[in-house]
Amino acid sequence: MDIAPTTASATTPSAAAGTSTRKIASDFDTFLRMLTVQMQNQDPLNPVDSSDYAVQLATFSGVEQQVQTNDLLKAMAAQMGTSGMAQMAAWVGREARAPVAAHFTGAPITVAPNPALLADTVEMVVRNSSGTEVQRMTIPTGAAPVEWSGVGEGGLPFPSGLYSFEIISSANGEVLLAEQADVYSTVTEVRSEGGQTILMLSGGVAVPASLVTALRDPTLR
Numbered sequence: 001m002d003i004a005p006t007t008a009s010a011t012t013p014s015a016a017a018g019t020s021t022r023k024i025a026s027d028f029d030t031f032l033r034m035l036t037v038q039m040q041n042q043d044p045l046n047p048v049d050s051s052d053y054a055v056q057l058a059t060f061s062g063v064e065q066q067v068q069t070n071d072l073l074k075a076m077a078a079q080m081g082t083s084g085m086a087q088m089a090a091w092v093g094r095e096a097r098a099p100v101a102a103h104f105t106g107a108p109i110t111v112a113p114n115p116a117l118l119a120d121t122v123e124m125v126v127r128n129s130s131g132t133e134v135q136r137m138t139i140p141t142g143a144a145p146v147e148w149s150g151v152g153e154g155g156l157p158f159p160s161g162l163y164s165f166e167i168i169s170s171a172n173g174e175v176l177l178a179e180q181a182d183v184y185s186t187v188t189e190v191r192s193e194g195g196q197t198i199l200m201l202s203g204g205v206a207v208p209a210s211l212v213t214a215l216r217d218p219t220l221r
Helices: 015-042 050-091
Strands: 096-100 101-103 109-112 123-126 134-140 146-147 161-171 174-180 182-193 196-201 205-208 213-217
Touching: 050 174, 050 182, 096 196, 101 109, 123 146, 146 161, 182 213
Parallel strands: none
Antiparallel strands: 096 182, 096 213, 101 161, 109 146, 109 182, 123 134, 123 161, 161 174, 182 196, 196 205
16 A cells, blocks of 8 residues: 655744745654655564554654654743844943943943941942052942042042942951942843843943843933
């Protein structure tokens, strides 16, 4: 008995899924040819039980469905990532707060410190893009935002560029906590990289959206 080869097809929402479907169809065609040869060349006195054929078909069908399901899940995840990025596109032009370096162009930079609760002295250490300390100042022990003017001791402004801010909390002369402070920077672009939403900030600073702790409208300040 001859069995005409059949081609299995499936429609998925992505090109990658379509490629997998064509591969499955090719494998299924080969599987049916092999099954046909097996049926034609079996021992007439000891034929293969029909239930064995059913098991083989069911096994291949199960694998086919699993592969198609995985492709569909990948396509859905990609669509959800794109949807999330589209929603974050509204962040462009706003100021995001994150623990990154800030781009100084002459305008004050808002620093959001988070000192240790038991600290009796809090210092803010300013470093340039090469990591060199350029300024150190004492700030209040609370968590209120601090405006860094970017002016040195001689009254001259620091050069334009990227600056990072470290908050050092001490009590009785001993350091309790030293960590990078959050700063507010303008969002210039939203990207999707490796399944993650990335925000591009002023000065070309990139930060995952998951690290952003606040967002504000610069026109309302």
